[in-house]
């Protein structure tokens with residue numbers, strides 16, 4: 265299949281008061297149409313930064329992102345984002361939140377009635393049609409996240425970017441949402457990049473798992489192909505040899521190869537500062 | 548046992564909303580009448596609650612009497628015109644407007660109209676300006692020093708300047724508004740401007756970055772972005788600014804009316820003070836209470852408006 269998205273040798277340097285901070289170095293990844301990619305790595309390694317660069321909410325310091333071999337420089341609805349904390353507009357109802365997206369994206373392509381039907385279709389897709397006229401503060405976290413997903417899907421994106429979409433949910437809701445997402449992905453065959461902290465989620469949903477090294481100057485450590493047949497069933501997979509091999513491969517990467525060295529501050533809080541002062545005075 | 552508890556909680560809930568404020572008011576009235584009777588001024592005793600109550604009655608009676616006179620005036624004028632017309636069909640009827648004394652109630656309405664017009668004018672300027680400042684860091688750095696300098700200026704300091712400018716610039720043969728009205732209005736506008744500008748721009752600047760990201764991903768055009776994202780997002784802050792502004796505007800208006808002798812409650816107070824009759828103090832005291840009550844009602848209406856319009860119900864409390 266053809267390459268739809270090419271993340272090409274991306275470096276990201278954030279200017280900070282203490283000098284430049286290199287968050288990403290040489291991130292390089294080609295994604296095929298219809299592929300489901302999971303991005304996994306320790307907290308703070310730079311996963312969100314990668315996603316934001318693909319969405320063009322950040323501009324890469326070096327390298328760039330090609331969609332259909334054309335460099336993207338502006339955010340756009342063809343790379344829809346499901347944000348970490350749903351990001352629904354609190355003054356709009358579920359329906360209106362999706363309507364804002366649909367009206368913008370299909371301005372001259374759909375009639376009013378078609379738009380209405382399309383919005384309702386997307387609400388049904390995430391099983392949220394019963395909450396169509398509720399505002400975000402009237403529904404639960406899982407419901408908000410589902411409407412966030414429906415909003416992203418309603419844009420008919422070529423690439424669906426999801427930043428820990430289920431991070432804030434309880435285990436049961438999360439499992440339910442994962443099943444919904446699998447079902448939707450099978451139906452629509454979207455190209456998806458999803459950030460996750462959850463090893464089971466990554467193996468269950470992905471075609472490839474991209475594992476990132478720890479920052480600073482994080483990059484892609486290993487890529488794991490997941491060749492489990494679709495549709496996948498979490499209960500059946502629990503016994504599956506291949507599933508467990510993949511699972512332990514990810515765990516090995518995260519907890520042995522990229523073991524996060526936790527910096528626990530010493531009891532005297534002033535110590536690190538002193539050493540820094542010494543360093544700077546030497547310099 | 549349980550029922551007793553229930554009754555107690557019921558009573559305490561009622562106490563919170565009803566009995567305690569009532570008790571507070573009663574205590575205040577008592578203290579007021581006690582201290583009032585022991586203060587002697589050159590115009591007699593300081594007015595107590597009963598004197599004020601009497602004046603409320605008087606002021607309303609005066610108002611009604613004035614209305615009757617006015618109606619009678621127009622009736623007479625109509626009759627006169629009709630009889631002249633009957634005699635001489637080519638006669639052009641003369642319509643004079645009644646120029647009677649402004650009653651207390653007339654003055655209340657004058658002040659209310661002035662404060663609301665000045666406030667609305669300020670909102671029309673301040674909200675777009677605040678949004679522009681909030682959206683553009685460049686504009687913010689350019690305008691911020693000006694705001695910071697003009698914000699602490701008491702609008703009363705502007706009053707002489709405003710008066711002079713209005714009387715030289717606003718010249719027309721048949722003015723739609725009185726000059727005094729324009730002066731008061733501009734003074735009110737000048738003081739209601741800053742809190743609204745500052746709060747609106749603050750609301751825009753502190754807008755949740757996620758919402759901006761949503762707008763960017765949707766590639767909303769600038770105007771749609773402002774209309775659909777920026778404006779609703781800063782509505783709570785805008786209302787905070789509006790309530791502050793309206794409170795200040797009301798205070799300033801009364802002072803400006805006193806100082807400039809412009810029609811309104813301030814002029815009423817000043818006239819009574821100059822009058823120096825035995826009733827003056829109690830009439831002033833009535834005006835003071837009316838000013839307070841109206842200020843309170845203005846704030847409440849603003850809050851009610853906020854509750855109706857703002858999506859953020861938590862910020863629309865008290």
Ligand SMILES: Nc1ncnc2c1ncn2[C@@H]1O[C@H](COP(=O)(O)OP(=O)(O)OP(=O)(O)O)[C@@H](O)[C@H]1O
Nearest residue numbers: 278280285287306307308309310311312313314479
């Ligand atoms: N605007 C910024 N300015 C400076 N440094 C930043 C900025 N954004 C991110 N960083 C730094 O870049 C690194 C990567 O951040 P990022 O948010 O991408 O991590 P993440 O992998 O998404 O973490 P998490 O899993 O906790 O969400 C972090 O060390 C962070 O401190």
Ligand SMILES: [Mg+2]
Nearest residue numbers: 311312313427
């Ligand atoms: Mg993140």
